[in-house]
Amino acid sequence: MMARIFSGIQPSGDLHIGNYLGAVKNWVQLQHQFETFICIVDYHAITAPYEPADLVRRTHDMAVGLLAAGVDPEKATLFVQSQVPEHTELAWIFNTITPLGELERQVAFKEKSARQEQVMAGTLNYPVLQAADILLYLADLVPVGEDQVQHLELSRVVSRNWNSRFSPAKPFFPEPQPRLTPTRRIMGLDGQAKMSKSLGNTIGLLEEPDAIWEKLRPAPTDPARQRKTDAGEPDKCPIIYQLHKAFSPEETVREVEENCRGAKWGCVDCKKSLLPNMLAELTPIREKARELQADRAQVSAALDLGATKARTVARETIKQVKDMMGLAREGLIANAMSAR
Ligand code: AMP
């Protein structure tokens, strides 16, 4: 069987270049080599405060962004989590074999609960649902950014716990591994923290060229470079050098290194050389997204197709899990009792 990959993304509205470089671009490449499942995780999203009308729009916009970035609904199974109820079904099952302590020590939980007055159970159980997402498809590999590595460790704990209790002779669930990109952690425009929607330090994947330039121009660079004549160190430049490595051809990256260390280019020159290379990759994505925004039927059809394909696999996993656990799937009680 072709190895399976699974990844999820929250319908947080617009994609930013951190999501794109850390995860989405990788999916677009991997969909040619693996059986690929990409899920817009709206059940995860509702663990944070939200407006119902807003959520539907964000889910739609996320689908547009993913399709525009190159996720191909004929190759990959692209779907919305809440359209496949087996995700929450398996999450409940996993809750019964996951120690509370494992959930309480998750860094993402500690950070989120510190910000909330009243902490909901869904915030704690968030990574259990994530484990269910992945294991429902028996996926081996999970292409994500670095911030998801701890959640994946938990997925492996869940898998091991379930296997040792219900299928000790031959493990039923795999132990999924992260698959990181070289750009596993893109810094935000403040140069202080990772690029993140909630920190407001992003460049949107679909932003107009002028808006991108307005954000690049004031972005911080190597603090030792006060003047153009000060020699710089690219590795101390938190954003621009990283983006050159992601978007510019190798010879440009070498030119940047030489001209920065040799104080031949100012930082604005360096940013000017970056912009067209970014736009070369982002403009076709922006144009494709505009086309899709105007064609809701096409987006819906892609998601419906994905949900149908996902459910076929999800149902089969749940059927087997129920059998192994002694839960009553259709026909099971009659069959089990007549075998006595
Ligand atoms: P999220 O928007 O938090 O649902 O993240 C979607 C995907 O993008 C996950 O695989 C994250 O690990 C990845 N990601 C988010 N922010 C960044 C970033 N600043 N750098 C690299 N990857 C990121």
Ligand code: TRP
């Ligand atoms: N927690 C992930 C994030 O915030 C989203 C996610 C949910 C996910 N389920 C997943 C990622 C399964 C990978 C696999 O980015």
